Amino acid sequence: GQQLNQSPQSMFIQEGEDVSMNCTSSSIFNTWLWYKQDPGEGPVLLIALYKAGELTSNGRLTAQFGITRKDSFLNISASIPSDVGIYFCAGLRGNQFYFGTGTSLTVIP
């Protein structure tokens, strides 16, 4: 199945720094989602985006649905140690979710 191109693959940042990651595809999607996965757990939904151009925030997280419907980004402001984990983007087309390759985030206190 199709996988979305997600970058960067990994990030090592100092606590308090802002983080930005993005996801691109050659195909359009109706919905973009961002998930976080902690070790030993399943992915947990962070933000859902339903309209091209939509910008949505959830606390320190902000995500945007690209205007072309082929990309999305996630920003995390003022990172804290508990932001550590793997972040996945996902696009919905028809009845199938396509997942990005993941961004592994390490926050150094």
Added chain:
Amino acid sequence: DTAVSQTPKYLVTQMGNDKSIKCEQNLGHDTMYWYKQDSKKFLKIMFSYNNKELIINETVPNRFSPKSPDKAHLNLHINSLELGDSAVYFCASSLLDRNTEAFFGQGTRLTVV
């Protein structure tokens, strides 16, 4: 309270055995999925059921057989387990809609020895 629950969380078994993983959701969703996450953390769709009907069946060995007794349950049975089947398997559910989200279980870590 758990929305999507799967059991067991850990499963260690010998090659050649047959095993099952169970999944249940209490969200009232009509669509359920099985994903496989490999050591590189890629999430790969295996199967999807909508109202007990198979709607997605990616290229998966036919040793893997999903069964959906009702729309709240989707179990995964694996025959003749192989070393390469070792992975984390996630169940998820959603509503079949243009604007929807998938909710995941906590995963089953399968180790074949």
